[in-house]
Amino acid sequence: MDTEKKPLRADARRNYERLLEEARRAFAARGVEASLEDIARNAGVGIGTLYRHFPTxxxxxxxxxxxxxxxxxxxxxxxxxxxxxxxxxxxxxxxxxxxxxxxxxxxxxxxxxxxxxxxxxxxxxxxxxxxxxxxxxxxxxxxxxxxxxxxxxxxxxxxxxxxxxxxxxxxxxxxxxxxxxxxxxxxx
Incomplete structure (x- = not known):
């Protein structure tokens, strides 16, 4: 069984980076309980995209x-x-x-x-x-x-x-x- 992760497509990588950037901002402003829905929306993606990258x-x-x-x-x-x-x-x-x-x-x-x-x-x-x-x-x-x-x-x-x-x-x-x-x- 192959345990290595496949590299992300360019658009998926951009989404991932935007989510991290927005999460850093949201956590700094509102704490670690900041709304995940707001993080996804402010990153320009849907909540499903957030959960695909970060399941919790x-x-x-x-x-x-x-x-x-x-x-x-x-x-x-x-x-x-x-x-x-x-x-x-x-x-x-x-x-x-x-x-x-x-x-x-x-x-x-x-x-x-x-x-x-x-x-x-x-x-x-x-x-x-x-x-x-x-x-x-x-x-x-x-x-x-x-x-x-x-x-x-x-x-x-x-x-x-x-x-x-x-x-x-x-x-x-x-x-x-x-x-x-x-x-x-x-x-x-």
């Missing part, structure tokens, strides 16, 4: 976010060379938190999919979790992070902080919350 909302969100998630996983690998493991971990989490705040409702969705292996976002999320796991272990080995902290806990906590920062005034909300949390996460 999560599949569309995953495709929109995949590039960002890949960049975050790569950043985690790059930060393994940092001379300050805890600072590198905190910086990585802050970067992910800023990305999570880009689309309203994303933190809620991310927490849900971290435990749902059937979700299209699961593999992308766990790729990032694998990347941050190395940063966590490195900070523990350096004696800078509590030994009982897991990468999964940090990701869930980060998404909670991202959600909370949406409700704080000022542009330093997430950074301030991370400072408070990391004060409690340091090894004694």
């Amino acid at each position: 909302r999560e599949a569309l969100v995953e495709t929109v976010l995949r590039e960002r998630f890949d960049a975050q996983a790569s950043a985690a690998r790059d930060l393994l060379e940092s001379p300050e493991p805890l600072k590198a971990l905190k910086g990585w989490l802050a970067g992910l938190g800023e990305q999570s705040a880009t689309y309203r409702g994303l933190p809620d969705l991310m927490v849900d999919v971290l435990n749902d292996e059937a979700s299209p976002l699961y593999a992308s999320c766990h790729s990032m979790q694998d990347g941050v796991s190395h940063l966590v272990e490195r900070a523990k080995a350096a004696g800078e992070l509590r030994a009982d902290v897991t990468a999964h806990e940090l990701l869930v906590l980060l998404h909670a902080l991202s959600w909370a920062s949406e409700h704080l005034s000022g542009d330093k909300g997430l950074e301030r919350l991370l400072d408070l949390v990391f004060a409690g996460l340091r090894a004694s």
